[in-house]
Amino acid sequence: MRILFWFRKDLRLEDNAGLAQAARDGDVIPFYSSEPAILGRPDIAATRVRFVLDSLKDLAAACERAGSHLALDHGDAVETVLRAARASQADAVYWNDEYEPALRARDEAVERALRAAGVRVRRFHDRLLVAPGAVMNKAGDPFVVYSPFRRACEELPLPVPVPDVTRLAPHDLPRKRVARLARLGFAEPPKEASWEGGATAARGRLDAFLACGLDRYDSERDLPAASAGSRLSADLRFGTISVRTVAARVLARGGAAAAKFVSELRWRDFYAHVLFHFPHVETGAFRSEFDALEWEVDSDLLDAWRAGRTGYPMVDAGMRELAATGFMHNRLRMIVASFLTKDLLLDWRLGERHFMNHLADGDLASNNGGWQWAAGTGTDAQPYFRIFNPQLQGEKFDPEGEYVRRWVPELSKVSKRYVHRPWEATPIERAAWDYPERVVVHEDQRPLALAMYGAVRS
């Protein structure tokens, strides 16, 4: 049997559920199709496209080593997948499922077109530790609080990695080169902004994390200066590494940090499940009473936040790390999200969009879930009255000011005493720093946020 394997967000030959089954069932032709509808989205980030292009090059090289070549096409998937299936005389098309509403609709359309043309379709779960729908609460409803969700997931056996695929079939589909970023209409991101995409680089990142990150993960993961994270977020986003492989190798090391790390992986599952069961979160609050929030409209404040010029060192450091690298430490994601919504009183969707515009790991479900958590509008959200104080967050999680100085060079000479509250230094000192005044005063904004949220409480 000839099987066209449609790669999507699973850009690897290793531990790939659908691909492994295809290799057991027949001769596998590797295929990838980029889509104008996705590349044309207004919230796409150049760093993220760049990551995909790197990953495709790496995947193409792996396909060559496996005795084949990666067939590439560009266009509406209903047309390109059908065309590839016909041209390669495939009996079946296999792929791994995606769970975003738009992708599910697309996949249904592709499946219908293939079946109508007499081509078999098989779809697999690959992307998460637990498939959407596989865990429900006692009432049969989806979980909307993380801890019970995690406990229910932990009742299930951890999914085991599947065999790597080493042989693919030769075929006559046209050989195309992976497009260059500029040809797709994107400006090349700065050097430090591109983490190298691809399964090869992903394996290196996992090895590095196991070698020197995991031991510190428990104690230092909340310290943005420490780089104790895995840096695998974009790899999990694009499937350049399998979440099963990551969990299995981390847990094989044992210990509290390993268990903690896997429980963080389950947040990714949780928000994918939330989006799957409650697709309305894509555009509105999970708890609809919060759709009535009356956000401020102020493009100057929004611009200051985006540019990292709010006058709050932690906020500005986080926003500048994002702009410069396509990444932001998770602690900072929470701080800047709290600041946008609770200090600037601006709509969380503006922040969500900005993150998608810049994050290499930008993922609809995780990003939306994180923003709704911070804004207090979502499932298992922090209560609206939990408001981060950016100064205290800085003093707690960046006690030496190391992270701030790294990303806000104007403050590189500021003493530790004032690094998180430069507004308290003398005017003479402040004049030497060329650092913006606070755009708002936290202590003044907090009651305004409480009033804004209080107004919509049911």
Added chain:
DNA sequence: TGAAATGTTGGGGCG
């Protein structure tokens, strides 16, 4: 996966 406001307690300075 907060922080501020408020309440309580206990040690020490001091008359």
Added chain:
DNA sequence: ACGCCCCAACATTTC
């Protein structure tokens, strides 16, 4: 020695 006050440290409540 005793009572009073202050306030830091910690706990609890509130937003």
